[in-house]
Amino acid sequence: MDIQALQSTCRQVRRNIITMTNKAGAGHPGGSLSCTEALVALYFDVMKGIDPQDDKNPNRDRFVLSKGHAAPALYGTLCERGYFGREEFDKFRQLHGILQGHPDVKKCPGVDASTGSLGQGISIAVGMALGAKHTGNPCHVYTVVGDGESQEGLVWEASMAAAHYGLDNLTVIFDHNGMQIDGTNDEVMSLGDIGAKWRAFGYDVIEVADGNDMQQVLDALHTPACPGKPRLIHLHTTKGKGVSFMEGQVGWHGKAPNAEQTAKALAELEG
Amino acid sequence: MEKKAIRVAYGEALVKLGESNDKVVVLDADLAAATMTNGFKAAYPDRFYDCGIAEANMVDMAAGMSTMGLVPFCSTFAVFAGRNYDQIRNGVCYPKFNVKFGFSHAGITLGEDGGSHQAIEDIALMRVLPNMTVFVPSDANECYKCVEAAAKIDGPVFIRTARLPSPVYEERPFEVGKGNVIKDGKDLVIFTCGIMLEHCLEAVEILASKGIDAALVNHHTLKPFDEELTREYAAKCGKVFTVEEHSVIGGLGDAVASAICGMGLEKFQKIGINDEFGQSGKPADLLVEYGLTGAQIAEKILNA
Numbered sequence: 001m002d003i004q005a006l007q008s009t010c011r012q013v014r015r016n017i018i019t020m021t022n023k024a025g026a027g028h029p030g031g032s033l034s035c036t037e038a039l040v041a042l043y044f045d046v047m048k049g050i051d052p053q054d055d056k057n058p059n060r061d062r063f064v065l066s067k068g069h070a071a072p073a074l075y076g077t078l079c080e081r082g083y084f085g086r087e088e089f090d091k092f093r094q095l096h097g098i099l100q101g102h103p104d105v106k107k108c109p110g111v112d113a114s115t116g117s118l119g120q121g122i123s124i125a126v127g128m129a130l131g132a133k134h135t136g137n138p139c140h141v142y143t144v145v146g147d148g149e150s151q152e153g154l155v156w157e158a159s160m161a162a163a164h165y166g167l168d169n170l171t172v173i174f175d176h177n178g179m180q181i182d183g184t185n186d187e188v189m190s191l192g193d194i195g196a197k198w199r200a201f202g203y204d205v206i207e208v209a210d211g212n213d214m215q216q217v218l219d220a221l222h223t224p225a226c227p228g229k230p231r232l233i234h235l236h237t238t239k240g241k242g243v244s245f246m247e248g249q250v251g252w253h254g255k256a257p258n259a260e261q262t263a264k265a266l267a268e269l270e271g
Numbered sequence: 272m273e274k275k276a277i278r279v280a281y282g283e284a285l286v287k288l289g290e291s292n293d294k295v296v297v298l299d300a301d302l303a304a305a306t307m308t309n310g311f312k313a314a315y316p317d318r319f320y321d322c323g324i325a326e327a328n329m330v331d332m333a334a335g336m337s338t339m340g341l342v343p344f345c346s347t348f349a350v351f352a353g354r355n356y357d358q359i360r361n362g363v364c365y366p367k368f369n370v371k372f373g374f375s376h377a378g379i380t381l382g383e384d385g386g387s388h389q390a391i392e393d394i395a396l397m398r399v400l401p402n403m404t405v406f407v408p409s410d411a412n413e414c415y416k417c418v419e420a421a422a423k424i425d426g427p428v429f430i431r432t433a434r435l436p437s438p439v440y441e442e443r444p445f446e447v448g449k450g451n452v453i454k455d456g457k458d459l460v461i462f463t464c465g466i467m468l469e470h471c472l473e474a475v476e477i478l479a480s481k482g483i484d485a486a487l488v489n490h491h492t493l494k495p496f497d498e499e500l501t502r503e504y505a506a507k508c509g510k511v512f513t514v515e516e517h518s519v520i521g522g523l524g525d526a527v528a529s530a531i532c533g534m535g536l537e538k539f540q541k542i543g544i545n546d547e548f549g550q551s552g553k554p555a556d557l558l559v560e561y562g563l564t565g566a567q568i569a570e571k572i573l574n575a
Contacts, residue, residue: 058340105366112338117361123328124362127335130320134296135339154358157328164323 001044006214009080010040014242015269016076016089022262024093027101030252032073034177034237035144037217039077042142046221049139052082055109061139062128064113066121067146067175068102069254074111075099083110119152121145122172126158129170129230140225144173148180151189156201162230163202170230171221172203175211177239179250198232211235212242242269274436277466278375280411281432282307284418285344285373289315292422294342298333300326305434306346306375326351330358330370337369342422345370349377349390349431356396363427364400371421372397372429378516379544379561380435380466380554389549395521397429398494404428404447405494407523409468410437413491416445433516435554437466443489450497452504456486459510459538459572462501464490464523467514470558473565474514478572485572493523498530505531510538512572516563519543540575542568 001009013036021027042063043050049060065074072092079086084098091097098107102116112128115121125143132139149155162170174194182188191197195205204226208216220233239253240246243265246257257265289295289311298320303309312319322329326347333343352359352374363370377390397405404424408414414432421428424447443451453468454475463471468489478485488504490497505511511531513524524541531539544561558564562571 062338113335114361114366117357119327120331120358120362123331123358124335124338126328127332128338129335130332131336131339131341134318134336134341137339154327154331157325158331161322161325161328161332 003214006040006044009044010036010214011242011269012080013040013073013076015266016079016086017072018243018257018262018265018269020072020075020089020092020099021256022259023090025256026093027072027256028069028254029072029257030179030239030246030249031067031146031175031177032070033241033243033246034212034239035070035175036073036241037212037214038144038173038175038235039073041214041217041221043077043081045218047142050081052110055083059137059139062112062125062141064121064125064128064141064143065103065115066125066143067118067149068115068121070144070146071099071101071103074103075108078110081110118146118149119154123154123158125170126162126167129162129167130165132169133165133167140169140171142171142173144175147174147176147178147185147191148188150174150191159198159201159203166228167230168225168227171233172230173233173235175235175237177237179239179253181253183250195234202229203232204229205232205234208233208235211237244268273439275411275439276434276436277408277411277414277432278307278434280414281373281375281418281430282310284415285311286314288418288422289318292342294340295422296320296336296341296343298322298329298343298345300324300329300347302347306373308346326355327358330355331362333370334362334368343370344373346373346375348388349374349393350388352390352393352396359427360400364402367402367426369425370427372427373418373432374429375432376434377431378433378465379549379557380433380516382434382554382557383551385551386548391518391544391549392521393431394493394517394523398521398526402426403494404492406430406491407464407493408432408491409465409489411439412442413445417491420445420447431465433466435466438469445491448492448495448497450488450490450500453487453489454485456484457508458484459512460486460488460504460508461512461514462488462490462523462527463514464493465516467516467563470563470565470568471514474568474572477566477569481573490523493526496526496530501527501530502534505534505536509536511536512575513541513543514563514568515543517543519545538575540571542571
């Protein structure tokens with residue numbers, strides 16, 4: 001897919017995020033908007049074996065949204081990829097809907113792991129990559145980890161294991177928008193030098209200066225694997241990216257836009 | 272009578288299972304010599320994963336591995352059922368992934384390591400999780416069957432095993448979710464599970480010497496629970512006692528209580544760990560301290 005088409009898809013996914021959180025009156029738009037480029041790049045350009053008609057193809061690449069609260073970004077992307085129709089957005093976070101508040105492997109087509117309890121997704125992804133190596137499955141496993149999420153100890157247990165087992169079929173995408181519920185990362189619990197920490201854990205680290213720039217994200221994701229090492233792609237992103245009044249605002253972590261804000265946001269995301 | 276620790280049987284069962292099922296992988300968290308998975312490690316080194324001292328990551332890694340068609344058995348101490356709980360709940364049970372848990376050193380008979388390591392709450396924690404099957408084998412033979420059955424179940428299974436060598440009884444018929452009548456009787460019924468079977472058999476003999484004909488029923492499956500057999504014997508005997516090496520809250524006693532609730536029985540008493548933690552000591556001394564020897568069980572029943 002050419003880059004203009006991918007960028008256009010990102011705008012549509014962002015509209016989907018705004019639409020479904022508005023309809024539900026709840027959800028997490030800020031951290032969904034920050035990782036949109038990563039998800040669109042993965043599902044429309046990078047991941048192999050992705051087929052909405054055959055979503056259990058055993059050799060498909062896997063994706064785990066470790067920061068499960070960014071479910072609107074995943075749902076918005078899976079919808080555009082053809083896994084389900086936009087009418088499902090009406091039932092986001094509603095009784096009997098397939099789009100649960102956090103991704104549910106039992107309910108939503110295209111979802112590879114149930115996540116939302118932070119720290120667990122990356123650990124499950126490590127297990128998938130290890131299982132793939134064990135069974136000779138050629139698939140690659142991708143996971144998006146949040147910056148606040150990396151305060152969970154399990155993230156580091158999983159990271160240690162990924163390096164120990166030499167999982168070069170694993171790519172961890174670190175969505176570094178710098179904010180979490182109670183404030184900036186630094187106000188809540190400083191993360192230190194992310195690149196240095198993951199390198200010290202044995203990862204091949206790629207820094208991406210603008211994680212909301214599709215070309216930069218694609219370049220990183222298409223960089224050939226480093227044999228014997230898992231990869232970390234450190235995306236410097238903007239929380240609320242694409243909606244002027246949400247950008248860089250802690251308050252839009254877990255708050256839905258009202259009707260007026262939704263109209264304004266959708267207008268900004270036209271084209 | 273031959274004695275064998277149930278954890279040893281668990282290790283042997285894994286080796287046997289590994290022969291017939293090449294999808295079985297075993298994960299341990301630096302306790303292979305204690306959980307007895309070292310036999311599997313020696314037999315199938317390429318199917319054994321030591322996860323280091325990181326139990327939470329072990330469980331979620333197993334969850335991920337199960338999505339690749341593998342059948343992971345996670346092994347560690349039963350006390351870590353609490354440490355791993357979020358991973359067991361959200362990583363495995365919520366998506367109903369095909370992961371098995373063989374957790375050893377359960378109960379006070381763990382002994383000298385003390386209360387910090389003596390799981391008295393693991394059955395309660397596991398029973399309450401949707402999609403989970405809970406086995407508490409009472410001897411080596413039952414443990415072999417629990418491991419075999421676990422591999423055939425498509426979903427999470429918890430197997431609680433003990434450190435202490437205990438008698439190996441004659442093989443009994445085994446069906447998931449079905450209790451076994453060990454001894455029929457008419458005056459009262461004792462329901463038990465795990466290594467307390469040995470002590471209940473002793474209690475039944477003491478009661479018999481006093482002219483009391485007690486029935487004894489063993490439940491190797493705590494979930495799904497055999498409520499039918501439980502109600503049948505409760506109705507027949509009228510007086511019901513439960514004996515377990517676990518807290519009286521949330522374990523076998525409460526499973527029986529739920530089954531017989533509303534039957535209007537003459538007597539019901541739960542015998543187990545009375546809402547307190549254990550402590551260091553020799554297993555035999557701890558059984559006395561917490562009132563779980565055959566003689567003490569018989570005495571409690573006589574005084575009830």
